[in-house]
Each structure stands twice: as structure tokens, then as C-alpha cells.
Amino acid sequence: MARKHAAAALAVMTALTLTACSAGEDTGGSSEGGVSGDITVLTNRTDIVDTELQDYVTEFQKVYPDVNVEFEAITDYEGDVSIRLNSQEYGDVLLIPNSVTKDQLPQFFEPLDTVEALSSKYRFIDEQAFEDQVYGIATFGTANGYVLNKKVWAEAGITEPPKTQQEFLDALQAVGDKTEAIPYYTNYADGWPLSQWQNNQGSFAGAEAVQIRDTQAAPWSDGNEQYAIDGLLFDVVAGGLSEKDPTTTNWEESKNLLASGEVSAMVLGSWAVPQIQGATETVGGAPEDISIWPMPWQTDGAFHSRVGGDYKLGISKHSDNKDAARAWLDWFVTDSTFAVDQGGISPVVGAESPDTLKDFEAFGVEQVELAPAPAGEESLDSDIYNEAEIDLFGDQYRRNLIDVARGAASGDRLSFFEDLNSRWNAARVANNG
Structure with missing residues (x-):
């Protein structure tokens, strides 16, 4: 999976309406409601496009054979699709790039329904909504923390999640001292995995984390959530607890390294657990050794994990087959087994928790779930970080952070965070934050 961020170009929107087509029973050879047509679905899942995704199509066509x-x-995915949004050629159904800010949603995507209408059926609806219209529905939900090889950690003497950042650093040090594993793997070279750190917003500051950050003049200051997230990454690298040369990392290989126990941990979402468990089949190890634990801080004596929707499926406003596109979208998020197969949280309200989160339940x-932005402030957060040129959900500033932490760039922890705070506050003031 790739989650890079890139700037998306603006376009002019012509308002369109769409009648929802819901999935139903097999009609015995005739598409439900007479829906037919050819659609192109963009996906980041290069690993399963010729296998599992084709199986879903087979099931879908039992209901919609035409x-x-x-x-x-x-x-x-992020880089290429964000650029393609400049044109009208970006498929019929696609995962909404994270580079698209909420106020840009109407420029590229079809409205699916109101927040009120869809929130009774699906979770995470607010995440891709603007002015009470929903433009994307999550393929599945994901919990956030760090994915680890529990066998390696047990060899180092750690059998439960560290409760503080220092305990986490001590745990990684124990891995380095007592095992042959690399304690932490940054995935610096691919870049997009570094954005996974930001997905932990809310695990420290709670549901109002974004709104809190948007009022802060210096988010990268001790006691604030942003400082906790990025400070931990800085300390991991500065402490020599990550790979020796981050410029040579490789995402696909990292899954094998974690599965085999050559690497002990990576900050990722629960979506990564089944992928890494699957890698144990070819590189050795056992699927049960791979799990996800919460980030190393507690509030009121409890761990917290930010849970949110993964990529959201949306429909291109330029699609020539919007009914067919909507049929696929509705069927995929409601009736397919994709969420379960990926070890994800079903987007359907009331669904059971996946096996990938059994350790979360045990601990x-x-x-x-992050609170939605107040009306009129849907894009405030992105307005601030874009103007500040701090790609919170990208990879560049955390690459810079790693370079400073490992001594490959000038500066230190204090100067790096002071620069971020200065840029952030100037942008915040400019946007009436």
C-alpha cells in the first residue's frame, strides 16, 4: 500500500446528483435495476489486483452481470493519482488521495448522500465529507499503533506494551542488546510509511486532537501530542535504534524482515498485520507472532488508539457510468468480505471487531474516533499545514527529522522543532486559527 501525499490541483465543479444503487439478491443474469456499463477502478493494491480483487468481481457480477x-x-498511488486529478482521466471509482483537502472534494468527486443519511449505516463518514455531503466511504477501518514481532520482543524480555515513551525506547534498546533484530525500521526510502506516525493523532490528546492542535502556537512543545509523536521518532533514530542506512530501506522487503524477526517493530496501522502475517509463510516465522500494540502513552491509566477509516472509495465526477460505479462502491463496502480479509474494522455499523485487534482487547x-471539524472549519487544519509547508501526512518533513536525528543534516532536536513551531504559528495566525 502506498500513501504518499502530493498537492492536488483545483478544478471547477458542476453540481451533479446521483441516485444510489444498493446491492441486492442475484437476479439470475440481469443486473439489479438494469445497471450496466464498463467501469475502471483505481487501486493501490498491486499485490492482490490479479488475485483477490478478481474474486470480488466474480461475486459482484452475480448481482450485476452487466x-x-x-x-x-x-x-x-498518492503521487500518481494526485497528479491525474489535473485531468478528467482518473477512473470511475477510486480511493480518494489524502492530498485532496475537504473543500476540494466537490471539485473531483460525486456526492453520495448526506452525513445524516449515511452515518446510520457506515462508520467514519465525517472523514470525507464537506458541507454535510459525503464524498467517500471507507473500504475498512484501521486501528493505529505499531506492528511488532512479539517473539522477538519476548526474547528481549518484553511481553506487554510499554506505558511510556521511555519504556518504549528501553524496550527497543533491549531488543538491540539481547537479539539479532533491528529494533525499529523507518521505511525512510519509500517515504509514505512515515505518514503512519501522524495517524496516531488522537491517541494522546483524545477525540479533539486536531482542534486542539489548530489552536496551539507551538504544537512541537513538551506536553503536546505533536511533540510526543515526532519526538518519539526523533529519539528512536537519535538513539541508534533504527536501521543503519535509512536511504536503503524497502517497504516490500520490510514486511519480510518483520515477519522473519530480522526487524522488531514499525509504526503502522492494523491494516498491515495480515500482510506481514502472510509474509511469514515464505520467510519463516508464525502468523501469531505478528500483532499490533498501542502507542506508548496512557491517559487515565488506559492505552488509546486512534481508529479511523482507511482509504475512502469515491466516484469521479467525470465518470460516464455513475450508476455502475455506485453499484460497485455500495457492494464493495457493504457486501464484499474485503474488510474482514484485510483484518480491518468493517465500515458497516455494528460489525464485529477483527481478530487482528485481539491484543488491543487483552490490554x-x-x-x-476523531471529532469532526466545526462547521466552516473543515479545511482549517490542512490550510495551516499547507501554508506552513509542513506535510503532516506526507513524508518530507519526517525525512528531514530523521536526517537531523542521525546526524546527516544540520541542527538538533530543539532547533528542528522550533522551526516547525515558527512556521506553524505564522500559518495559523494567517488562517485565523
Whole structure:
């Protein structure tokens, strides 16, 4: 999976309405509601585009035999699709790039329904909504923390999640001292995995984390959530607890390294657990050794994990087959087994928790869903970080952080965070934050 961020170009929107087509029973050879047409679905899942995704199409066509689904798998999904948004050629159904800010949603995507209408059926609806219209529905939900090889940690004497950042650093040091594993792997070279650190917002500051940050003049100051997140990454690297040369890392290989126990941990979402468990089949190890634990801080004596929707499926406003596109979207998020197969949290309200989160249940980890932005402030956060040129959900500033931490760039922890705070506050004031 790739989650790079790139700037998306603006376009002019012509308002369109769409009648929802819901999935139903097999009609015995005739598409439900007479829906037909050819659609192209963009996906970041290059690993399963020729296997599992084709199986979903087979099941879908039992209900909609007259809809032909073609996938276009893209390795650098964020980068390539964000650029393609400049044109009208970005498929019929696609994962909404994270580079698209909420106020840009109407420029590129079809409205699916109101927040009120869809929130009774699906979770994480607010995450891709603007002015009470929903533009994307999550393919599945994900919990955030760090994925680890528990066998390696047990060899180092750690059998439960560290409760503080210092305990976490001590745990990684124990891994380095007592095992042959690399304690932490940054995935610096691919870049997009560094954005996974930001997905932990809310695990420290709670549901109002974004709103709190947007009022802060210096988020990268001791006691604030942003300082905790990025300070931990800085300390891991500065302490020599990550790979020796981050410029040579490789995402696909990192899954094998974690599965085999050559690496002990990476900050990722629960979506990564089944992928790494799957890698144990070819590189050795056992699937049960791979799990996800919460970030190393507690509030009121409990761990918290920010839970949110993964990529959201949306429909291109330029699609020539919007009914067929909507049929696929509705069926995929509601009736397919994709969420379960990926070890994810179902986007459907009331669904059971996946097996990938069994350790969360054992350690009493509480789930946190971020509160939606107040009306009129839907894009305030992105307005601030974009103007400050701090790609919170990208990779560049954390690459810079790693370079400073490992001594490959000038500066130190204090100067690096002071620069971030200065830029942030100037942008915050400019945007009336």
C-alpha cells in the first residue's frame, strides 16, 4: 500500500446528483435495476489486483452481470493519482488521495448522500465529507499503533506494551542488546510509511486532537501530542535504534524482515498485520507472532488508539457510468468480505471487531474516533499545514527529522522543532486559527 501525499490541483465543479444503487439478491443474469456499463477502478493494491480483487468481481457480477469492472493498479498511488486529478482521466471509482483537502472534494468527486443519511449505516463518514455531503466511504477501518514481532520482543524480555515513551525506547534498546533484530525500521526510502506516525493523532490528546492542535502556537512543545509523536521518532533514530542506512530501506522487503524477526517493530496501522502475517509463510516465522500494540502513552491509566477509516472509495465526477460505479462502491463496502480479509474494522455499523485487534482487547485499549471539524472549519487544519509547508501526512518533513536525528543534516532536536513551531504559528495566525 502506498500513501504518499502530493498537492492536488483545483478544478471547477458542476453540481451533479446521483441516485444510489444498493446491492441486492442475484437476479439470475440481469443486473439489479438494469445497471450496466464498463467501469475502471483505481487501486493501490498491486499485490492482490490479479488475485483477490478478481474474486470480488466474480461475486459482484452475480448481482450485476452487466457491469464490467477493470482495475488499474498504481504503485505510487498518492503521487500518481494526485497528479491525474489535473485531468478528467482518473477512473470511475477510486480511493480518494489524502492530498485532496475537504473543500476540494466537490471539485473531483460525486456526492453520495448526506452525513445524516449515511452515518446510520457506515462508520467514519465525517472523514470525507464537506458541507454535510459525503464524498467517500471507507473500504475498512484501521486501528493505529505499531506492528511488532512479539517473539522477538519476548526474547528481549518484553511481553506487554510499554506505558511510556521511555519504556518504549528501553524496550527497543533491549531488543538491540539481547537479539539479532533491528529494533525499529523507518521505511525512510519509500517515504509514505512515515505518514503512519501522524495517524496516531488522537491517541494522546483524545477525540479533539486536531482542534486542539489548530489552536496551539507551538504544537512541537513538551506536553503536546505533536511533540510526543515526532519526538518519539526523533529519539528512536537519535538513539541508534533504527536501521543503519535509512536511504536503503524497502517497504516490500520490510514486511519480510518483520515477519522473519530480522526487524522488531514499525509504526503502522492494523491494516498491515495480515500482510506481514502472510509474509511469514515464505520467510519463516508464525502468523501469531505478528500483532499490533498501542502507542506508548496512557491517559487515565488506559492505552488509546486512534481508529479511523482507511482509504475512502469515491466516484469521479467525470465518470460516464455513475450508476455502475455506485453499484460497485455500495457492494464493495457493504457486501464484499474485503474488510474482514484485510483484518480491518468493517465500515458497516455494528460489525464485529477483527481478530487482528485481539491484543488491543487483552490490554484494554480504548478506541478513539476523531471529532469532526466545526462547521466552516473543515479545511482549517490542512490550510495551516499547507501554508506552513509542513506535510503532516506526507513524508518530507519526517525525512528531514530523521536526517537531523542521525546526524546527516544540520541542527538538533530543539532547533528542528522550533522551526516547525515558527512556521506553524505564522500559518495559523494567517488562517485565523
